[in-house]
Amino acid sequence: MFMIFFSNRDSGSAQVPVTVPDTITTWETEAFCLSPQGLGLAPPAELTVFQPFFLELSLPYSIIRGEIFELKATVFNYLPKCIMVKVTPAPSTHYTLKASSDGQYSSCLCASGRKTFKWTLTPSVLGVMNVTISPEAKQSQTVCDNEIVSVPERGRIDTVTRSLIVQVKITSVCSH
Structure with missing residues (x-):
């Protein structure tokens, strides 16, 4: 289980738990959000998963x-x-x-x-x-x-x- 962080209007961030496969790999993530003020894009981020x-x-x-x-x-x-x-x-x-x-x-x-x-x-x-x-x-x-x-x-x-x-x-x- 990993936590992914997103923006929200109150604090500027939010935590969302995400379950990912436990193989050894790297995932590239992208996120966007919509609000009455417009569209927000997050830069791509990598999520590395590793099971020892x-x-x-x-x-x-x-x-x-x-x-x-x-x-x-x-x-x-x-x-x-x-x-x-x-x-x-x-x-x-x-x-x-x-x-x-x-x-x-x-x-x-x-x-x-x-x-x-x-x-x-x-x-x-x-x-x-x-x-x-x-x-x-x-x-x-x-x-x-x-x-x-x-x-x-x-x-x-x-x-x-x-x-x-x-x-x-x-x-x-x-x-x-």
């Missing part, structure tokens, strides 16, 4: 039913301290997930660090299905890089849902 702890989910656009692929979820930590992160996929009847060879879905993640977690995904339906993964910074007495991990007051969990299209395999039949 987040997940990036890598999926292809589509796969073929019966095809197996490796689902990769990368967690980024731009917080100033180490955290203990646990990554959890949401249960689904549309696919099965098999743990990767290391099977580790909790990990220490220090400042400016990233870690990729992997599963083998096998779809069981045709059409569009959603894949949801949530990383969470958990309380722990674990020591990482000579410091006890911390849990941020805000933004300790992220949830990402991406769509994946499952198509039927089309085989061609040739007749001679």
